[in-house]
Structures are given as structure tokens and as C-alpha cells.
Amino acid sequence: MNYKMIRYIIGMILMAEAAFMILPMLVSLLYGEYEIIMPFVYSILLAFGTAWLFGIKKPKNDLVFARESYISVAAGWILVSVFGAMPFYLSGAIPSFIDCIFETVSGFTTTGATILDTVENLPKGILFWRAFTHWIGGMGIIMFLMMLTQFSEGHSLYIMRAEVPGPSVGKIAPKSTSNALILYGIYSVLTVAEAVLLLFGGMPLFDAVTTAMATAGTGGFTVRDAGIAAYNSAYVEWIVAIFMVIFAVNFNLYYLMILKRFRLAFKSEELRVFLAIVAVSTVVMGISSANYYGGFDVSVRKAFFQTASIISTTGFGGVEYMNWDSICHAVILLLMFTGACAGSTAGGIKLSRVIMTLKMFRKEANRLAHPHEITTIKFEGKFVDKETRSFIMVYMSAFFVILAVSSIFVMLMGHDYETAFSASLSAFNNVGQALGEVGHSGNFNVFNGATKLFMSLLMLTGRLEIFPMLILFMPSTWRKH
Numbered sequence: 001m002n003y004k005m006i007r008y009i010i011g012m013i014l015m016a017e018a019a020f021m022i023l024p025m026l027v028s029l030l031y032g033e034y035e036i037i038m039p040f041v042y043s044i045l046l047a048f049g050t051a052w053l054f055g056i057k058k059p060k061n062d063l064v065f066a067r068e069s070y071i072s073v074a075a076g077w078i079l080v081s082v083f084g085a086m087p088f089y090l091s092g093a094i095p096s097f098i099d100c101i102f103e104t105v106s107g108f109t110t111t112g113a114t115i116l117d118t119v120e121n122l123p124k125g126i127l128f129w130r131a132f133t134h135w136i137g138g139m140g141i142i143m144f145l146m147m148l149t150q151f152s153e154g155h156s157l158y159i160m161r162a163e164v165p166g167p168s169v170g171k172i173a174p175k176s177t178s179n180a181l182i183l184y185g186i187y188s189v190l191t192v193a194e195a196v197l198l199l200f201g202g203m204p205l206f207d208a209v210t211t212a213m214a215t216a217g218t219g220g221f222t223v224r225d226a227g228i229a230a231y232n233s234a235y236v237e238w239i240v241a242i243f244m245v246i247f248a249v250n251f252n253l254y255y256l257m258i259l260k261r262f263r264l265a266f267k268s269e270e271l272r273v274f275l276a277i278v279a280v281s282t283v284v285m286g287i288s289s290a291n292y293y294g295g296f297d298v299s300v301r302k303a304f305f306q307t308a309s310i311i312s313t314t315g316f317g318g319v320e321y322m323n324w325d326s327i328c329h330a331v332i333l334l335l336m337f338t339g340a341c342a343g344s345t346a347g348g349i350k351l352s353r354v355i356m357t358l359k360m361f362r363k364e365a366n367r368l369a370h371p372h373e374i375t376t377i378k379f380e381g382k383f384v385d386k387e388t389r390s391f392i393m394v395y396m397s398a399f400f401v402i403l404a405v406s407s408i409f410v411m412l413m414g415h416d417y418e419t420a421f422s423a424s425l426s427a428f429n430n431v432g433q434a435l436g437e438v439g440h441s442g443n444f445n446v447f448n449g450a451t452k453l454f455m456s457l458l459m460l461t462g463r464l465e466i467f468p469m470l471i472l473f474m475p476s477t478w479r480k481h
Helices: 003-020 022-030 034-054 066-084 085-090 099-108 124-139 143-150 158-161 174-198 205-216 227-231 235-246 250-258 260-265 267-289 297-310 326-337 353-371 386-412 417-428 436-441 449-463 467-473
Strands: none
Touching: 003 022, 003 034, 003 143, 003 250, 022 034, 022 124, 066 085, 066 143, 066 449, 085 099, 085 297, 085 449, 099 124, 099 449, 124 174, 143 267, 174 205, 174 227, 174 235, 174 250, 205 235, 205 250, 227 235, 227 436, 235 449, 250 260, 250 449, 260 267, 267 297, 267 326, 267 436, 297 326, 297 417, 326 353, 326 417, 353 386, 386 417, 386 449, 386 467, 417 449, 449 467
């Protein structure tokens, strides 16, 4: 195992985080929050000093394979969360360090679950850092590093696979550095576009920027206690909802559109299924909640916002979904399961996995009914090989086992089944919203410290799609082979 390269990658991750903290520190300076500047300075120095100890000089042997990549990414995300919690803790914005860890993990994993009862009394620099963690985590810190640095081509794809959500990582350019540049370029342009449109809707500049960052990362942290509803604007709700859907689509399709290959982009099977689910869920919840709002026009807008918020795993607050009927709650739970498209900033199982799993079920049923018939599985016009099918089934099995164990653990902590199951699913799929006690209170502060730490680990495991975290803690990973 290339330990020097593992230390180097982790050191670079912490170096990047130290650089990222400069921006919220400048925001504090801009708003005259001088008491917040030093906590950021201490946090920056702490992250930079630790990065220097890990080693910022690139080793001569820079080869990384699957094992080194998974370890680097999993350990890097854990350390980023710990050091990212320091501004919250040192500033006194969040007194409990466990709560700081939870809030930071929720930010970087773009879950958007919070333990805060109110956010409007927090300093602007802290609120900016809170939203900025979404934007950083949405595309991934490793992806950002790959945009700036050169890893050995051919081995860098292992690192991308360890962090980028979805069944597989497709290359849209010959080099991984070029891939990262293209994806971050699209990501940044869309973020700016949303911020500008929100400004046109009368939203203050600070609110527009932080909301756009939270939407881009499909996170859901807002700077208002009432969430998006605080702006009391149908225009703002529509813009945010539309961009939640936009950021939940595979970014490779946007690259195809830039190349004017529109027909190929819209032939995407996953995209068509995604848009169909959004449309059907909006109509079902719109009709079901029409009596609550006294009109179909308002209920459709709220239903579309809630659908986009859940399926994109953004989890923006502002819709009174706990007052809707059981049909709406059932739809919300189903949307929490599916998630959005692979290659997007959204969490969840990913629709591509769901589609292929259903196709595998159908194939097996056909095989039992017609033993001599040869059937194959195609997705996005390509045959799905046996290795991919096997990995998907292993992933789905691991997902439901971890979800079941997590729900039981939360129930043992004294919570009812609805709360335990929906909160575990919300954390694991990086959604942010849940039902039961969490839905009524609006945050995860209903849980004790041990449960919050467990939820933090669950959010990290879900964001990295299970296996990097499992590999990090498996004893066999560290044995010499």
C-alpha cells in the first residue's frame, strides 16, 4: 500500500479546506463581524498545520489503486468534517462539539439535516460557511483537487470512482483533470445563474448566493428560520424548485447539450424516468393536498417544490408537508428511496440503480417462466455486463441491511418506528427531511449525542456510497498482502 500517497492526498484535502475557509472569513470582515474572524484564522491555521504534518510534497511514487483511493477519500472526508466543525465551535455559534460535527457532516455530505432551532441570529460568516460546505461537498473535494493537480492518469479514475456518486464514472474528456474542469465549470455557471435569477425576484444578495450554493449542492441549508417560505414569493419557490431538478440531472448530459448533441442527451433512459417520476409525484401530491391549500394552483406549486426537494435530496424547508395526508407521506418516502440521477450532486440510491434492479427482477422472472429463453439487460442503449449487475445487487443488499440496522439502533435510543426509519433513511440517502418527531420539530436535535454521531457516520457512508467507509474500517484492508 502506498501510505505516502495516502498521506499526501489527505494533506492536499486539508490544504484545500484551509483555503476554502478564507472566503467565509472575508465575508465576516465585509459585514464587520470582527469577533468571528479569529475563529476562522485559528481553524485555517489548524487545518494548514495538520496538512503540513501529513505532507504536502508529492511522493515520487504517486501511483494509487482502488484500496489507496478508498482509504484516502473516506479518511479525507472524516477529517474534513472534523476541521470544518472548528469555525462553528470556536466562534460559539454551536456550543456542543458533537452538534458542530453533525452540522458540518450534514453540510459537506449535502444532507441538509440540522440541529439548530434558529439560524437567523448566527453571524453572516458562519451562515456563509454553512452554505458553502454544501457547494464544496456537492461536486466533491477530491474532484476539486483533481481540477488543480495532476495524478497519474489511469490511476486518478480510481479516486473519482471513490467519491463521485453513481454506479460508474463516465469520462467526458480524455484526462481526469479535464473531466473535473468541465464538470466544475458547468456547476459554477448554473450556480451563478440561479443566484442572478433569485436577485431578480427581490431576494437579498447574501440570501441569493447562499441559497444558490445550497441548491447547487442539493443540500438545503438556508439563512432563514422559515426556509424558502420566509420570502413569501411564488417566483422564488419556482426558481429554487426548477434548479433543484436541474442539479439532480446527470452533468454529463449538460456537456452533451453544450456540444449541441441534444438528441443524444434527451435519449437518456434515466433522465426520462426521472422527469416522469417528478411529474407524476407532483400531480398526485398536488391533487391530494388541494383541500389543504384551498386551490389546485397553490397545491401544485407546493407539491412540485416538495417533489423537487425530496427527489433531489436537497431537503429545503418551507412546505408544511407534515400536515398533508398519508398518500403524500407515502410518495415522499418513495422519493427518499430513489434519489435522483447518477452523476448529479444529489444523494440517494440513484435512479440508474433502481431501473437496473427492476430490469434484473424482470429478467429473473422471465428466466423462471421461460427457462430456455436467452434474455439480456440493456440500460442507456448498452448491455449491462455480469460484473455491473453483481455489484448493483451487492450495493442494494448492503443498503437495505445498513438501513435496517440503523433504524433498529435509533429505535433502541427511545424513538418510534416512523421517526427511526425516516430519519435513518434521510441521513443515509442525504435527504435532510424526515417524518415523525423530526418532521414535527423541523430538525434532528430530538436525538441525543450518541445518535447524532451515529447519524453523522451514516451521512458520510451514504455520501460515499457505502464501500469507501466500509473498506476504511475493515481489518483486512490494513493487512499486508
